[in-house]
Amino acid sequence: MSLTAILQHSDLFQGLNESQLAQIMNISQERKYNQGDVVFAQDSEGDAMYVIAKGQVEIQIKSESGKKRSAVYLGEGQVFGELALIDQGKRSASIVVIEDGTIIYRILSEALNQLCATDTAIGYLMMRNLAKDVSFKLRHQNRLVADL
Amino acid sequence: MIYKVSYVVKGGQYPGCIKNQEEKPVVGGIVAIGPKKFEVIEVHEMMPPRDDFQFLHATVKAVGESNSE
Numbered sequence: 001m002s003l004t005a006i007l008q009h010s011d012l013f014q015g016l017n018e019s020q021l022a023q024i025m026n027i028s029q030e031r032k033y034n035q036g037d038v039v040f041a042q043d044s045e046g047d048a049m050y051v052i053a054k055g056q057v058e059i060q061i062k063s064e065s066g067k068k069r070s071a072v073y074l075g076e077g078q079v080f081g082e083l084a085l086i087d088q089g090k091r092s093a094s095i096v097v098i099e100d101g102t103i104i105y106r107i108l109s110e111a112l113n114q115l116c117a118t119d120t121a122i123g124y125l126m127m128r129n130l131a132k133d134v135s136f137k138l139r140h141q142n143r144l145v146a147d148l
Numbered sequence: 149m150i151y152k153v154s155y156v157v158k159g160g161q162y163p164g165c166i167k168n169q170e171e172k173p174v175v176g177g178i179v180a181i182g183p184k185k186f187e188v189i190e191v192h193e194m195m196p197p198r199d200d201f202q203f204l205h206a207t208v209k210a211v212g213e214s215n216s217e
Contacts, residue, residue, distance in 0.1 A: 009168055011152055011201050056165070058182060073182045075167025077152070094188055132195075136203060137166065139194055140154040142166055143205060 004026065006105070008091045010077040012133060023122065025142045029112040033102045038079075039095035044086020046091050048108045052076055055102025060094045072140070073098070082130055085109045151202050154194055155181055158209045173206045187211050 003025050007013045013021060030053075033039065039050060042062055052074060059071040059080065071112055072095060074080055116123030151172050156164040165181040173179065177188045186208035195203035 011150070013167065013206065014199055014201060044188025056167075056180075056182065058163075070182070072163050072164040073165040075165060075169075077150070078166055124204060136154065136195065139205075140164060140166055142158070143154060143156045144160055 001055045003053075003105070006119040007051070010051055010079065010137055012051060012079045012126070012129045014129050016122065018124075020099075020119070020122050022121065024104065024107070024113055026110075027115060028105045028107050029102050031106055033097040033104060034100045035098055037097040039097065039104065040091050040093050042094045044091045044121075045087070046081060047110070048106050049079060049081040049085045049112070050095075051105045051107070052078050053103040055104075057102065057104075058098050060096055061092070062094065072137075079130075079133055082133065085112065086130065121142075149202060150200055151204055154203075154205045155179060155186070156205070157181065157187065159209055166187060172202070173204065178211065179206075179208060181208070184210055185211050 007021050056075045061071050062068050152168050156182050188206050190207040194205040
């Protein structure tokens, strides 16, 4: 699958035209991971967001006592690491790859912020889609809590 | 059409999953969540559709598990 097709498969890039997608592609780096690889660790500094093109990752949260729990699995088309893009805070969870051959695109926050500032149409669409993604994740968590 | 699906495992003892897929989940279908497989027992719309995306919620149970509480 081409990168354009991958980006079109993710709702984060919903509404962007081909020219705008090409600009996102220019600041994206493809990385391949295997099972057990850690994309980033909880409490580390966040300088990028990520889009899963293939495979699944596990979102792990460690309590102050050191106990780890799995919060959710994310599959193709999903975004993670976006909170650091929004609030510049440290990573709130660790990301562990659970499938060999997982492909993830890394988008540096600085490059994306610069692009969004330069092309405000991209900025508006990306921020709208990010807000919608966060909303979807909150609704997912609400369902989990309701099911306990 | 692309379906963004929130999968929640009945009972809440196992983490759920969010993924985008090209096939709409159906009751009785099997889905991989992490290293395990689950059966879909309920599907409904979570948010209104927009452009080529539909936003769904699906409840699943371990394969072979009873539907009763």
